[in-house]
Amino acid sequence: MSTVERLLKATEEIWAGYHEKPFVRGLGDGTLDVKKFRRYIIQDYWYLMDYTKVFAVGVAKSKSVEVMKLFAKYIQAILDGEVNVHNGYMADFGITQEELDHTPIAQDNRSYTSYMLSVAYRGGEAEVLTAIFSCAYSYEVIARQIVAERPDAPDHPLYGRWVRGYITERYTGNNVILKNMLEQLTADYTEAQLRELEEIFTACSRYEASFWDMAWEQRV
């Protein structure tokens, strides 16, 4: 079994649960309360700012130019790609920089990014990639499932943009690059090292689940 297959197998139940989250279901069928989505966009904007810093620590931890370029490319892909979806929604919702700056970061959000950053600071290249991978790939899996269940979801006037954002060639192509690099870096990993990756990946997958619950319940 490859490293990524092993990580996904270990977290199968958590990942299956994403599709049942009320927030995710509401995004897919268009019934999600706009107020909840507005709040989620602000929280996720701040999430992405710290998530980008995890890649920056990855740059510092890189042992080769190849890995350094991968982390650096992703920083660009978030700040000039994924965040554009958020910027578009924020413009539509009239969210100003002042409102962004004055919105407290929810506890689940802060815990998640603090955990990823702590893994990045203490681990090596593969540990950083593992912390990142559940975030990067789960959104693709969720968006694909939404489209599989509702082929018209990408055309929804409000939530379609979110769905489309996570199935673009750029987004999914970058996930393939992340996955291949993770396999390459862990080809000679021992059982103990792989178990540690499993622990990191499981924790991050649980944080993903909590993030959806936080958004749905509007937890602070």
Ligand SMILES: Cc1ncc(CN)c(N)n1
């Ligand atoms: C919480 C969270 N997890 C994942 C993603 C997808 N990069 C995101 N934008 N936000």
